[in-house]
Amino acid sequence: MRIELDINGEKRTVEADPRTTLLDCLRDNLGLKGAHAGCEHGVCGACTVLCDGVAVRSCLMFAPQAEGSAITTIEGLTPGPGELSVIQDAFCETHGMQCGYCTPAMIVAAHALLANNPQPTRDEIVEAISGNLCRCTGYAQIVEAISLAAERMRGVNRPREQR
Amino acid sequence: MSAAHHRYVSTDRRVREDRRFVVGKGHFVADIDLPNTKHVALVTCPHAAAHIKAIDKCAALAMPGVHYVLDGAELAGATLPLMTGLDTPNVPRRPLAFETARYSGEWVAAVVADTRALAEDAAEALEIDYEPLPYVLDAEKALERDSPLVHQAHGSNVLLDKTFAWGPVEKDFAAAPRKLKLRVKWGRSSTVPIETFGVVAAWDPWREMLDVYASIQMPRFADQIGIALKVPTTSVRVHYDVDVGGSYGVKRGIKHAILAGYLTRRLGFPVRLIEDRLENMRGGDAHGPERLFDVEVAFDDAGIVKSMKMRALENLGAYAGRSPFQLGKPIGAIVGPYKINSVEYRAIAVVTNKTTQDAVRGFGQAPTNLALERCIDEVANTLGLDPLEVRRRNFIRKDEFPYLIPSGTTYDSGDYHVVVDKVTAQNRYEELKKERDRLRSEGKLAGIGIAACLEPSGGNATFEALLNPAITTSTFMDSCRINVDGMGAITATMHTTSSGQGHETLVGTVIGEVLEVDPDTVRVTRPDSLNSLPSGTPVGSRMAIMLGGAAYHAAQKLKDKLTAIAAHDLGIPLAQAVYDRGTVSDRNLPQSKRSWADLVQIAYRNFHRMPAGMEPGLAVEHIYQVPTGGNLPTPDGRVHMYPCFSFEFHLLLVSIDPDLGQPEIVRYRLGHDCGTQINPKIVRGMTMGGIAHGIGAALYEEFAYSDEGQLVAQTFMDYLLPSSHEVPPVEIVDHETPSPHTVLGQKGTGESGYLGAPAAIANAINDAIRPLGISVNTLPIKIAKLGDLIASALEKVVR
Amino acid sequence: MKAAPFEYSRARDVDEACALLAADDGARVIAGGQTLVPMMVMRLARPTRLIDINRIAALSYIRQETYKDGDAVAIGATTRQCLIERDALVSARLPLLALAMPWIGHTATRARGTIGGSLANADPAAELALIAITLDATLSYREGGKTHEVAARDFFVGPMTTTLPSGACLTGVRIPAWRGRVDVGFHEINARRSDFAFVAAAAQVELGDDGKARRLAIGIGAATDFPIRLDSAEKDLAGTALDDPKVREAVRGALADIEPLHDLHASAEYRRRAAVNLAVRAIADARASAQRKKDAH
Numbered sequence A: 001m002r003i004e005l006d007i008n009g010e011k012r013t014v015e016a017d018p019r020t021t022l023l024d025c026l027r028d029n030l031g032l033k034g035a036h037a038g039c040e041h042g043v044c045g046a047c048t049v050l051c052d053g054v055a056v057r058s059c060l061m062f063a064p065q066a067e068g069s070a071i072t073t074i075e076g077l078t079p080g081p082g083e084l085s086v087i088q089d090a091f092c093e094t095h096g097m098q099c100g101y102c103t104p105a106m107i108v109a110a111h112a113l114l115a116n117n118p119q120p121t122r123d124e125i126v127e128a129i130s131g132n133l134c135r136c137t138g139y140a141q142i143v144e145a146i147s148l149a150a151e152r153m154r155g156v157n158r159p160r161e162q163r
Numbered sequence B: 001m002s003a004a005h006h007r008y009v010s011t012d013r014r015v016r017e018d019r020r021f022v023v024g025k026g027h028f029v030a031d032i033d034l035p036n037t038k039h040v041a042l043v044t045c046p047h048a049a050a051h052i053k054a055i056d057k058c059a060a061l062a063m064p065g066v067h068y069v070l071d072g073a074e075l076a077g078a079t080l081p082l083m084t085g086l087d088t089p090n091v092p093r094r095p096l097a098f099e100t101a102r103y104s105g106e107w108v109a110a111v112v113a114d115t116r117a118l119a120e121d122a123a124e125a126l127e128i129d130y131e132p133l134p135y136v137l138d139a140e141k142a143l144e145r146d147s148p149l150v151h152q153a154h155g156s157n158v159l160l161d162k163t164f165a166w167g168p169v170e171k172d173f174a175a176a177p178r179k180l181k182l183r184v185k186w187g188r189s190s191t192v193p194i195e196t197f198g199v200v201a202a203w204d205p206w207r208e209m210l211d212v213y214a215s216i217q218m219p220r221f222a223d224q225i226g227i228a229l230k231v232p233t234t235s236v237r238v239h240y241d242v243d244v245g246g247s248y249g250v251k252r253g254i255k256h257a258i259l260a261g262y263l264t265r266r267l268g269f270p271v272r273l274i275e276d277r278l279e280n281m282r283g284g285d286a287h288g289p290e291r292l293f294d295v296e297v298a299f300d301d302a303g304i305v306k307s308m309k310m311r312a313l314e315n316l317g318a319y320a321g322r323s324p325f326q327l328g329k330p331i332g333a334i335v336g337p338y339k340i341n342s343v344e345y346r347a348i349a350v351v352t353n354k355t356t357q358d359a360v361r362g363f364g365q366a367p368t369n370l371a372l373e374r375c376i377d378e379v380a381n382t383l384g385l386d387p388l389e390v391r392r393r394n395f396i397r398k399d400e401f402p403y404l405i406p407s408g409t410t411y412d413s414g415d416y417h418v419v420v421d422k423v424t425a426q427n428r429y430e431e432l433k434k435e436r437d438r439l440r441s442e443g444k445l446a447g448i449g450i451a452a453c454l455e456p457s458g459g460n461a462t463f464e465a466l467l468n469p470a471i472t473t474s475t476f477m478d479s480c481r482i483n484v485d486g487m488g489a490i491t492a493t494m495h496t497t498s499s500g501q502g503h504e505t506l507v508g509t510v511i512g513e514v515l516e517v518d519p520d521t522v523r524v525t526r527p528d529s530l531n532s533l534p535s536g537t538p539v540g541s542r543m544a545i546m547l548g549g550a551a552y553h554a555a556q557k558l559k560d561k562l563t564a565i566a567a568h569d570l571g572i573p574l575a576q577a578v579y580d581r582g583t584v585s586d587r588n589l590p591q592s593k594r595s596w597a598d599l600v601q602i603a604y605r606n607f608h609r610m611p612a613g614m615e616p617g618l619a620v621e622h623i624y625q626v627p628t629g630g631n632l633p634t635p636d637g638r639v640h641m642y643p644c645f646s647f648e649f650h651l652l653l654v655s656i657d658p659d660l661g662q663p664e665i666v667r668y669r670l671g672h673d674c675g676t677q678i679n680p681k682i683v684r685g686m687t688m689g690g691i692a693h694g695i696g697a698a699l700y701e702e703f704a705y706s707d708e709g710q711l712v713a714q715t716f717m718d719y720l721l722p723s724s725h726e727v728p729p730v731e732i733v734d735h736e737t738p739s740p741h742t743v744l745g746q747k748g749t750g751e752s753g754y755l756g757a758p759a760a761i762a763n764a765i766n767d768a769i770r771p772l773g774i775s776v777n778t779l780p781i782k783i784a785k786l787g788d789l790i791a792s793a794l795e796k797v798v799r
Numbered sequence C: 001m002k003a004a005p006f007e008y009s010r011a012r013d014v015d016e017a018c019a020l021l022a023a024d025d026g027a028r029v030i031a032g033g034q035t036l037v038p039m040m041v042m043r044l045a046r047p048t049r050l051i052d053i054n055r056i057a058a059l060s061y062i063r064q065e066t067y068k069d070g071d072a073v074a075i076g077a078t079t080r081q082c083l084i085e086r087d088a089l090v091s092a093r094l095p096l097l098a099l100a101m102p103w104i105g106h107t108a109t110r111a112r113g114t115i116g117g118s119l120a121n122a123d124p125a126a127e128l129a130l131i132a133i134t135l136d137a138t139l140s141y142r143e144g145g146k147t148h149e150v151a152a153r154d155f156f157v158g159p160m161t162t163t164l165p166s167g168a169c170l171t172g173v174r175i176p177a178w179r180g181r182v183d184v185g186f187h188e189i190n191a192r193r194s195d196f197a198f199v200a201a202a203a204q205v206e207l208g209d210d211g212k213a214r215r216l217a218i219g220i221g222a223a224t225d226f227p228i229r230l231d232s233a234e235k236d237l238a239g240t241a242l243d244d245p246k247v248r249e250a251v252r253g254a255l256a257d258i259e260p261l262h263d264l265h266a267s268a269e270y271r272r273r274a275a276v277n278l279a280v281r282a283i284a285d286a287r288a289s290a291q292r293k294k295d296a297h
Helices: A022-029 A085-096 A104-118 A121-130 A140-153 B016-024 B072-078 B116-125 B137-145 B169-175 B221-229 B254-267 B277-283 B323-327 B329-333 B363-381 B385-394 B414-425 B428-441 B464-465 B503-515 B545-570 B596-604 B680-700 B759-772 B785-799 C014-023 C036-041 C081-086 C090-095 C095-103 C115-123 C128-136 C232-235 C245-256 C267-295
Strands: A002-007 A010-016 A048-051 A052-058 A070-072 B038-044 B050-056 B066-071 B109-115 B125-131 B158-166 B177-184 B198-204 B208-215 B237-238 B271-274 B291-300 B306-316 B342-350 B445-457 B478-484 B490-493 B522-525 B578-581 B583-586 B588-595 B618-624 B644-657 B662-673 B731-735 C007-010 C027-030 C051-052 C062-067 C069-074 C137-142 C146-151 C156-158 C169-177 C183-189 C200-206 C211-220
Touching: A022 A052, A022 C232, A048 A104, A048 C095, A052 A104, A052 B116, A052 C007, A085 A104, A085 A140, A085 C007, A104 A121, A104 A140, A104 B016, A121 A140, A140 B680, B038 B116, B038 B277, B050 B109, B050 B385, B066 B072, B066 B125, B066 B254, B072 B254, B109 B116, B109 B221, B109 B254, B109 B385, B137 B306, B137 B342, B158 B208, B158 B323, B158 B464, B169 B291, B169 B342, B177 C095, B208 B221, B208 B254, B221 B237, B221 C232, B254 B271, B277 C183, B291 B363, B306 B323, B306 B363, B323 B329, B323 B464, B329 B445, B329 B464, B329 C245, B363 B385, B363 B445, B363 B759, B385 B445, B414 B644, B414 B662, B414 B731, B428 B445, B428 B644, B428 B662, B428 C137, B445 B759, B478 B545, B503 B545, B503 B731, B545 B578, B545 B583, B545 B588, B545 B596, B545 B618, B588 C128, B596 B618, B644 B759, B662 B680, B662 B759, B680 B731, B680 B759, B731 B785, B759 C095, B785 C267, C014 C027, C014 C051, C014 C137, C014 C169, C027 C036, C036 C069, C062 C090, C062 C169, C081 C095, C081 C115, C090 C095, C095 C128, C095 C183, C095 C200, C115 C128, C115 C169, C128 C169, C128 C211, C183 C267, C200 C267, C211 C232, C211 C245, C211 C267, C245 C267
Parallel strands: A002 A070, B038 B271, B208 B237, B306 B342, B490 B522, B662 B731, C007 C051, C027 C051
Antiparallel strands: A002 A010, A048 A052, A048 A070, B038 B109, B050 B125, B066 B109, B158 B342, B177 B291, B198 B208, B198 B271, B291 B306, B445 B644, B478 B490, B478 B618, B578 B583, B583 B588, B644 B662, C062 C069, C069 C169, C137 C146, C137 C169, C183 C200, C200 C211
16 A cells, blocks of 8 residues: 655655555665664664654554554764764763664653753663663663763753762 | 874775665665565464475465475475585475475465465465474483484484694693683573664566565575575576674575575565564574583682683584584684683584574674683683683783694784783772672672683685585685776676675775775675675674675776876886875976876877777776685694684673673773774664674573473563673774784774673673672573572572 | 564544454554564564554543443553653542552553553463452453443453454543542562562552451462452451551462463462452552541541
């Protein structure tokens, strides 16, 4: 069937079976490889994208269900070629990743958190990423990345506390 | 070279790989789109063991978009079985079951179709006639005389049964005033990366080239593909620039690659096999050790452990590749950080009708540490001594290095007492005990957990020769090539894949350090296997040592060449030339110098100014043998194994809700010594990740099987990976005892945290429940089981 | 893991959804999909047609209604869990529901998951089913052009099994809001914070000025095929000060004859014991909350 989507602010039309998940549609039909498949049953979170600004699991939506919503992927959160957003740069600063597989999803989840909560506590950050599994980092440097990003986005310059 | 003198090493540098990952531009295998690629879905056996009587492909072949259905018989006829580590010709291992399927989930057929979804549709339509067979799941049962045989032709279920005795074990046991026995079980878990294994294989019949893109972490990958497919290895081109989404040992993927390689050669288009999570969990052959330890230690009233007898029984699953060697690697650190005088070690590996294992982070070290550390705690408990004090008394002392252990390995360096001092500084241990007591007074069960472990690093696989005398490998090399181009820009190559360890950053940093140039100006690339020099790949916590070493020596060669060119051109003796940040000058006349650009000019264009006999250009390479390597075992089963030994000391406090059995890690402090840290951000990330893995193995993760041999934990709903909630904040205290064997004093850190966290958590829980007169020595320690154990103990107390 | 093929329709109103359901035995309604999609990709569910009801605006609402002789909060079937979680009316009048919401799945699943989807799916461990049972909710569904109602107590009849007829579509749930001063407690035990619970306990208490329970409701979820009310304990504890030993005794008595579930996560006896402990805690929380409010005055 013909599916009309709004991806990163752009109208995109694809021809796909209704059983195509939004994740597979993004990756296979639209060439957006940033969202990743980790489990395909909604537990690991590696497929996380924003749907109308809210973090959702793209492996748990069939592509036609995304019609009428604004979908934002990691590609849409990247400012431009060779550029990094504040959050992306913060992840680089703290090395909040290793293999990079869960990373786009973590950053999408961070975006969703910080859009609603500019000054999250450590517990709030932990809760916000608790639906995104990482097997490399043990989460510590990810939490620090989000905390650092929040600080920078608030425009506050003060020495970071001892980890 | 001490840390104080480093320009770039040990500084807080960003990891250059991170840039592509944060924007979603990693190059993972599933991102690769070759034109005309077809997709594979697997058909799996539903029985724990069964004869495959017939496979009816008609319905499947008739379905839309289906190109082919491959069965085990066809594949067995066209390929050789997979390589194994032990000499077990009657236990062949193939990508698809041939005649007999031996575990539930084993791959029996492969469907090739235009899309993965169509391949799955057709997979359901395959009609397979099975005749179920008797099966065995438990390792001890598999040892029994009347056990069903997993491989009839092998005659038993035992693939390995070898006993070693190092030192005067019986004498030490006879002389010791005290002994204790313990049975410890490490449950079946694994590293379970978030990305499953995947491979894309494309055969070009005109070039006779098999291109392989895979999410791989495996030595001799190209070799094994060539051997099995019976093509020359010069026809196999593995692309090392594929980003691997986590591996921690398990992504060996050899059966996947042979399967895809065969199909592309047979069918003439690229073939893509990406495991879905069910295929991965049940049949990806990426399970980890499932090991039963019977340990006995002989000790005195001061808690000094004189001797140890350890029997390790491993439940391999239905087939074996390198997995039995996971019983051998721990031999290289069999006494841990302790001065145990003699050891008897019996390694038994049996096959059962469970999923096959592969190499897991630490290669058997973490389970062995669990057994040893539980014993040390029980020694302390028996004597009424403090477990930390008992460890201090048994630790090898700083002035005793290099230290030869009974099994033949020499530990390079360490200062275990100082690391413990740092972790317990400012009365922290006493404060922790007070906190434990306070929690107890509030009605909780609370316990302190300690673990002290070594991380053998450098990856010298001489355990292979110990367990299989036919193997005579005494090297595990790595390599680096550096080329300065005609414009003076530096490119270095590394010859393996990575799965998040930051190897490009490692290479750039080391080369920058030696050449005294900004590491970020050093381009690091990964050629394919045909353009590569040898590499042992990231196993055995070896890359900082081995790739770091190769890069260092290559850079040193380049520096020497540049210096020689300059000296010759300046007309001065070599000893008078001084290299400083890319410029070489006359020590006696500093304004007489040659810049980097000058030297490039000479090397590339002014051959008449080059020293006699020197090659033009500025290309160097180094293939690095593992330090202290080159030995094979003695007839009495002793051999030196890994070159370097990092140390970790875990100290944590666990609080348990007695009604619910729910443990919570309340405090966690870790002392870590991996010698010189080339990149501190990478080191800390590795350790935290290892701790998270360890928490999973200790408390949450298990590949549980039903009595009917069905894997009941086959999705992420039942196989529970720690989320951010389950990993507490950890304070890491660093110490650096450099290794005398490595170029920068660096040791490995790839397994840190994982090696000791399960032992520390098990010890903490035991400390907490000991007042009830109970103990738990089986991992994982799940909430409900702990709750039941506590409840029945409390009932007894009440009565 | 790709779903088996299906046709896709989007219903503009609930009667259209029902008509499509009636026309095809294999058709199923999809709302948030957070439980249906995993089942479909694992091919445990194979609907021939999916009827997407996400766009039926009339099914998404949270509003106050009068009901019998009191108030109720009515929530439409396709209302997203995240909206319920943030809703001021729910917070004010259904504090037990508000307390349970953060325990359901993860932020990302609550962003899509609906209350109707969870209730229709009837997982034994579902928090929403537990709340519906504990608070005597009434579910409404549409079938053949008519709206029917069923009490939550009669709706859940087995694990993943409800009395919802096959051609019917849930339209909403109405939860009575207690008058007077209401205090609540909710506890779960699970392996990881966001996992399916092994056992969950929900308690709602109306304490009088004398500190004695005028009214209370205690529900236990995840321990049995579907959530249950501890009717005998509620009776025994009514009019008492709800001190722990008495609560424990009453709850233990109420749970003595249940047959708890047994699986790889927890034994039956563990569930029985945990149910007792969590119920005691939930009631203690409610009592403590009442005390805090009293002290604040």
